[in-house]
Amino acid sequence: MCGIVGVFGNKKAAELATLGLFAEQHRGQESCGLAVSNGSYIKLHKKMGLVKDVFTPEVMEGLQGNIAIGHVRYPTCGNSSEYNSQPHLVETLYGPVFSLASNGDITNYNELRAFLENKGVFFHSYNDGELIIRYIVYKLVYEKQTIVAAIRDLMHAIKGAYSTVFMMQKEMYIFRDPNGIRPLSIARLKDDSYVAASESCALDLLGVEWKREVKPAEIIRLSDKGMEVYENDAREYRANGNAHHCIFEHIYFSRPDSFEFGQNVYEVRKRIGEELADCDKVIPDVVVPVPDSANFIALGYAERKKIPYEMGLIRNHYVGRTFIKPDQTIRDESVYQKFNPLPNFFQDKIVVLVDDSIVRGTTLRKIVKLVRSKGASEIHLRIGSPPVRYSCFYGIDTPTQSELIAHQKDHQEIVEYLGVDSLMYMDLEMIRRVVPDPENHCFACFTGDYPVELDQEIAKSIEYKVWNFEFQR
Ligand code: SF4
Numbered sequence: 001m002c003g004i005v006g007v008f009g010n011k012k013a014a015e016l017a018t019l020g021l022f023a024e025q026h027r028g029q030e031s032c033g034l035a036v037s038n039g040s041y042i043k044l045h046k047k048m049g050l051v052k053d054v055f056t057p058e059v060m061e062g063l064q065g066n067i068a069i070g071h072v073r074y075p076t077c078g079n080s081s082e083y084n085s086q087p088h089l090v091e092t093l094y095g096p097v098f099s100l101a102s103n104g105d106i107t108n109y110n111e112l113r114a115f116l117e118n119k120g121v122f123f124h125s126y127n128d129g130e131l132i133i134r135y136i137v138y139k140l141v142y143e144k145q146t147i148v149a150a151i152r153d154l155m156h157a158i159k160g161a162y163s164t165v166f167m168m169q170k171e172m173y174i175f176r177d178p179n180g181i182r183p184l185s186i187a188r189l190k191d192d193s194y195v196a197a198s199e200s201c202a203l204d205l206l207g208v209e210w211k212r213e214v215k216p217a218e219i220i221r222l223s224d225k226g227m228e229v230y231e232n233d234a235r236e237y238r239a240n241g242n243a244h245h246c247i248f249e250h251i252y253f254s255r256p257d258s259f260e261f262g263q264n265v266y267e268v269r270k271r272i273g274e275e276l277a278d279c280d281k282v283i284p285d286v287v288v289p290v291p292d293s294a295n296f297i298a299l300g301y302a303e304r305k306k307i308p309y310e311m312g313l314i315r316n317h318y319v320g321r322t323f324i325k326p327d328q329t330i331r332d333e334s335v336y337q338k339f340n341p342l343p344n345f346f347q348d349k350i351v352v353l354v355d356d357s358i359v360r361g362t363t364l365r366k367i368v369k370l371v372r373s374k375g376a377s378e379i380h381l382r383i384g385s386p387p388v389r390y391s392c393f394y395g396i397d398t399p400t401q402s403e404l405i406a407h408q409k410d411h412q413e414i415v416e417y418l419g420v421d422s423l424m425y426m427d428l429e430m431i432r433r434v435v436p437d438p439e440n441h442c443f444a445c446f447t448g449d450y451p452v453e454l455d456q457e458i459a460k461s462i463e464y465k466v467w468n469f470e471f472q473r
Contacts, residue, residue, distance in 0.1 A: 003027035006165035010193035013068035028074035031085035036063035104161025178237035180216030183260035187211035273300025299355035347375035362404035
């Protein structure tokens with residue numbers, strides 16, 4: 001999971017891009033970077049670490065210009081290292097310099113990288129974003145295509161998810177894969193500059209005049225001519241005609257104040273809670289979310305059942321998201337640092353505890369133990385998604401299939417492992433009802449029905465999710 005930002009035509013481009021990256025920090029905490037153009041050359045600064053630590057006032061001093069793109073990264077394809085961080089920069093002998101930041105995973109990475117390497121293209125990393133920029137630059141330099149033609153060519157050749165910002169010294173292109181798997185929005189600010197971001201929440205703090213989502217397969221060019229839109233019929237590029245927006249963006253990843261895939265995230269989460277409540281016979285004393293992503297799911301549940309909603313667990317926001325810490329040891333230790341129950345709150349209460357999903361189950365098991373130790377008489381766990389049984393190959397770092405608890409254990413075994421009195425998930429029909437156009441969404445981590453082609457290496461590795469291309473090669 002990653003977040004991207006692009007700013008065009010603003011003399012404070014780097015500052016605005018940094019603000020956008022702050023708003024998207026939840027999408028990736030391993031590394032971050034900015035590429036900034038002053039019209040003549042592009043300066044790149046990227047490092048491991050959080051936005052607040054990497055972009056110090058001294059660093060920002062050196063990033064002057066009116067075009068900027070930025071990226072926050074959580075590694076999925078390619079390991080956690082600075083050379084796999086984004087944006088990527090490619091310089092050419094004949095003058096133009098290109099930079100690119102992208103969110104998503106390419107599912108035919110090996111095949112396309114081999115194609116480019118056979119043509120003499122040299123790679124510095126094992127990151128999807130570098131494959132996209134190298135592909136475009138190859139088409140420009142060796143096949144003399146226009147940039148729009150090169151991006152259209154890329155949309156035919158590359159499979160997977162890629163919400164992308166691409167810049168040269170004087171212009172910027174914003175485009176999204178034909179399946180629209182990851183979100184991407186664009187806004188015009190009151191001073192006529194433009195900002196694009198993975199999540200609309202990153203645009204809201206910038207004085208927006210209008211904003212909208214970038215359509216699947218759409219290409220937007222920003223230059224001294226203003227904004228030009230190159231419409232493409234996304235269905236021409238898709239395997240089965242439909243879009244495949246990631247349902248997990250609504251369930252867990254995106255901020256509730258974002259608008260994406262035509263829906264407000266918080267409204268979708270509340271509808272999930274209402275669906276759960278409608279199917280649940282338990283009458284608890286209190287409904288408690290596992291904060292923060294389950295807050296609105298629990299609110300929808302509590303309002304529908306007319307049961308008190310209480311923030312019985314307090315989250316320490318200065319400990320990273322448990323799900324996106326890559327190391328199991330760190331994850332285990334951070335649970336108790338991260339959640340603390342209110343004093344004397346759970347004693348003798350029947351609790352409906354609400355979470356968005358169960359992945360490995362290790363964190364939830366500890367939370368349940370914590371709540372039980374504070375005197376809860378019954379704990380009924382309600383989950384805002386169906387069981388996660390399959391890995392994601394479109395830009396989310398879910399674990400290998402064999403690590404997913406719903407893949408290893410049956411319902412009763414999970415109940416016993418977690419130590420709850422009862423457990424209820426959304427079923428597939430329920431989760432399909434929370435969006436108005438389920439046919440345009442991806443549910444593959446519940447069904448194993450992958451809507452966008454996987455290359456042979458990935459298809460073979462589904463069980464083990466071998467993602468580190470450095471070791472494959
Ligand atoms: S497999 Fe799951 S996490 Fe991945 S894009 Fe599809 S719905 Fe989203």
